[in-house]
Amino acid sequence: MNYSNVVSSITKNSKTLLNTDILVWSGLILFTLISFFIGGESLFLPKxxxxxxxxxxxxxxxxxxxxxxxxxxxxxxxxxxxDVWCICVFVMLLTLLVFPF
Structure with a gap:
């Protein structure tokens, strides 16, 4: 068994995972900033x-x-x-927003 190939494979996969995590984390930060600015400037059409x-x-x-x-x-x-849970909760909250009691 060639251990250098195993180590190389693990290192390559770790770098790919790290890049994906950083990309997703950056997207989360971007979405947070977008929500912040939309929420702060919702003078019209608050719904x-x-x-x-x-x-x-x-x-x-x-x-x-x-x-x-x-x-x-x-x-x-x-x-x-x-995924179904996320969609159901989103639809329920949206329904309560559109049709308040």
Missing amino acids: LATTFILLVSFIKIRLVIHYFMEVKYAPLPLKIAL
């Missing part, structure tokens, strides 16, 4: 701004679940269950 912020928030939740909770390596049923 539209809130809807956009909710959508961005659930995109961020999905990214955290899949990339930082390592669900991307989990079995497919778990991935589907968590």
Whole structure:
């Protein structure tokens, strides 16, 4: 067994994972800044701004679940269950926003 190939493979995969993590983290920061500026400037159409912020928030939740909770390596049923959960909670909150009691 050639250990230099194994070490090279691990190092290569670690660099790819690190780059992906940094890219996802940068996206999360960008989405946070976008939400902050949209929320701060929502002088008109506050429901539209809130809807956009909710959508961005659930995109961020999905990214955290899949990339930082390592669900991307989990079995497919778990991935589907968590995605369905995200969609259901988003739709419920959006429904409460559009049709308040």
